[in-house]
Amino acid sequence: MSIxxxxxxxxPVARVGRSSRLWSIVQRELRRRSTWGPLLAMVLTWxxxxxxxxxxxxxxxxxxxxxxxxxxxxYESVIWNLLILIVAATAGAGSLADDIGSRSITLYLxxxxxxTDYLLAKASAVGVWIxxxxxxxxxxAAFVSAVLGWVSPTDALAAAGGCLALGIVTAVFFTGICxxxxxxxxxxxxxxxxIFGVVLSATAAxxxxxxxxxxxxxxxxxxxxxxQSIAEAxxxxxxxxxTDPAVSAAVMLLTGAVLITLAWWxxxxxxxxxx
Amino acid sequence: MTGVVDAEAVTKRYGEVLGLNGFSxxxxxxxxxxxxxxxxxxxxxxxxxxGQLKADAGRLTLLGYPxxxxxxxxRRVGYCPESPALFDWMTGSDFVTTxxxxxxxxxxxxxxxxxxxxxxxxLTADARRRLGVYSKGMRQRVKIAQCIAHDPELILLDEPxxxxxxxxxxxxxxxxxxxxxxxxHLIVSSHVLYxxxxxxxxxxxxxxxxxxxxGDLHRIRDLIDSRPHVIDLESSDPRALARxxxxxDHVVSLEFPAPxxxxxxxxxxxAFYGDLPALVLQEGVTVTAVRSADDNLDxxxxxxxxxxx
Numbered sequence: 001m002s003i004x005x006x007x008x009x010x011x012p013v014a015r016v017g018r019s020s021r022l023w024s025i026v027q028r029e030l031r032r033r034s035t036w037g038p039l040l041a042m043v044l045t046w047x048x049x050x051x052x053x054x055x056x057x058x059x060x061x062x063x064x065x066x067x068x069x070x071x072x073x074x075y076e077s078v079i080w081n082l083l084i085l086i087v088a089a090t091a092g093a094g095s096l097a098d099d100i101g102s103r104s105i106t107l108y109l110x111x112x113x114x115x116t117d118y119l120l121a122k123a124s125a126v127g128v129w130i131x132x133x134x135x136x137x138x139x140x141a142a143f144v145s146a147v148l149g150w151v152s153p154t155d156a157l158a159a160a161g162g163c164l165a166l167g168i169v170t171a172v173f174f175t176g177i178c179x180x181x182x183x184x185x186x187x188x189x190x191x192x193x194x195i196f197g198v199v200l201s202a203t204a205a206x207x208x209x210x211x212x213x214x215x216x217x218x219x220x221x222x223x224x225x226x227x228q229s230i231a232e233a234x235x236x237x238x239x240x241x242x243t244d245p246a247v248s249a250a251v252m253l254l255t256g257a258v259l260i261t262l263a264w265w266x267x268x269x270x271x272x273x274x275x
Numbered sequence: 276m277t278g279v280v281d282a283e284a285v286t287k288r289y290g291e292v293l294g295l296n297g298f299s300x301x302x303x304x305x306x307x308x309x310x311x312x313x314x315x316x317x318x319x320x321x322x323x324x325x326g327q328l329k330a331d332a333g334r335l336t337l338l339g340y341p342x343x344x345x346x347x348x349x350r351r352v353g354y355c356p357e358s359p360a361l362f363d364w365m366t367g368s369d370f371v372t373t374x375x376x377x378x379x380x381x382x383x384x385x386x387x388x389x390x391x392x393x394x395x396x397x398l399t400a401d402a403r404r405r406l407g408v409y410s411k412g413m414r415q416r417v418k419i420a421q422c423i424a425h426d427p428e429l430i431l432l433d434e435p436x437x438x439x440x441x442x443x444x445x446x447x448x449x450x451x452x453x454x455x456x457x458x459x460h461l462i463v464s465s466h467v468l469y470x471x472x473x474x475x476x477x478x479x480x481x482x483x484x485x486x487x488x489x490g491d492l493h494r495i496r497d498l499i500d501s502r503p504h505v506i507d508l509e510s511s512d513p514r515a516l517a518r519x520x521x522x523x524d525h526v527v528s529l530e531f532p533a534p535x536x537x538x539x540x541x542x543x544x545x546a547f548y549g550d551l552p553a554l555v556l557q558e559g560v561t562v563t564a565v566r567s568a569d570d571n572l573d574x575x576x577x578x579x580x581x582x583x584x
Contacts, residue, residue, distance in 0.1 A: 017379075103359065110354040113377060
């Protein structure tokens with residue numbers, strides 16, 4: 001007879017798939033951002049844009065103008081970009097910075113998930129949050145206008161489609177900005193300030209330089225010019241801007257993708273040596 | 276090497292700083308203590324084992340798999356980092372459940388396992404409280420809960436007793452021993468040596484990124500036999516005792532640290548302990564206490580570290 005030490009074998013358990021595992025991170029991240037700051041920014045955006053669009057459509061229905069112009073009018077304004085910037089900064093600034101700062105990122109990454117999965121889940125959470133702010137108000141305005149009989153269901157559907165197209169491009173761009181700036185600091189406050197600083201200063205600088213040099217191509221580096229151009233095209237309106245909406249959309253999507261890749265690169269190189 | 280964890284000349288640099296410097300050791304089954312001072316490279320080794328850092332050189336395997344990279348084998352490993360590493364806005368229950376769901380457990384299975392793990396570390400009553408209001412000891416315990424909740428085979432605990440109160444320490448030590456008794460393997464680090472000493476005799480000692488000794492604590496003690504061994508005696512007449520001991524070849528020095536106390540430095544503790552009773556009878560002095568001042572890991576570590584300088 002021999003005596004041997006017990007050998008532990010993990011009991012077999014059915015595991016859910018990769019998408020479910022990532023969804024659990026997305027859920028937590030969305031819950032994490034449901035605090036007064038991001039929620040206030042979201043409510044403010046919804047209130048202003050919905051009201052603006054509904055009022056514009058109401059007056060258009062009285063005067064017989066273009067309903068597409070009415071639906072597009074909030075997105076033409078700098079205010080829309082500013083509101084989305086506030087939403088992105090409040091919701092996205094801490095997405096990576098909080099995990100890096102508290103080092104809870106180590107807990108995620110010690111599980112059987114890849115860094116790419118982790119970043120994908122974080123990008124999804126930030127992207128969804130921005131998408132809700134960017135697409136939701138326009139869709140609600142279209143729905144309300146259709147229900148009240150101010151626009152036809154076809155026009156309402158087209159307006160919702162325009163909001164969705166613009167919203168996706170905007171969400172990808174701002175998600176990239178948020179993730180890359182959130183990955184370079186341990187404090188969400190710094191990341192938030194950086195998001196504001198980078199976007200506003202880049203926009204101002206490009207506006208000034210393109211005005212001085214009269215070089216229209218520089219406007220592709222201007223967030224406001226790009227979104228205005230894309231908005232016109234998304235709502236089926238002739239663009240009065242010198243920029244091509246397709247190129248503007250490509251620039252914003254590509255910038256977002258490159259920035260997300262940069263965030264991945266940055267995270268893959270984070271090494272912390274003690275407290 | 277065929278240990279639970281095998282490290283062969285593992286080197287990890289942080290720029291100019293060496294985290295590990297040719298670290299070689301084998302961690303066998305059961306509980307192994309990883310002992311070393313702050314900055315010795317313990318946490319670097321843990322991060323390498325957790326797959327969060329990639330070694331610059333050398334070979335590091337756990338459960339037979341390369342430590343760098345992800346894979347299904349990660350489900351067999353539990354990691355409790357030293358850093359605070361908590362989501363302060365979550366409740367204890369949410370925290371453990373979330374990480375279990377990332378592990379791949381269904382919502383209900385994750386909730387059940389989280390409740391069991393929190394009960395193991397005596398946090399059931401506080402499971403619904405936010406982590407932000409947890410004390411340091413509670414934070415340590417909830418980190419351990421997330422580490423054991425998925426029933427891992429290999430458990431990596433980086434300074435698990437740090438900040439835990441004495442009652443909590445005893446409870447966690449019991450838990451670790453219980454986990455080990457079920458066949459699981461634990462690597463427990465600490466810079467407080469007696470903590471590890473109470474858990475296991477099996478240790479790996481690390482300093483300056485290198486393994487300076489490994490194996491059974493008593494074997495490691497044998498490594499330092501060439502150095503003087505400190506023995507404290509309490510006697511009715513320490514001076515008479517000192518006069519008698521002065522004639523022994525292996526006694527290096529004699530001190531009187533306090534009234535009624537005699538401190539002896541000997542190169543041969545075995546001979547000392549063997550001959551002392553006869554000497555006491557012969558001299559007619561009373562010895563009320565014999566203590567080995569350095570029969571603990573602190574002394575072993577100090578000797579080994581000094582020996583490498």
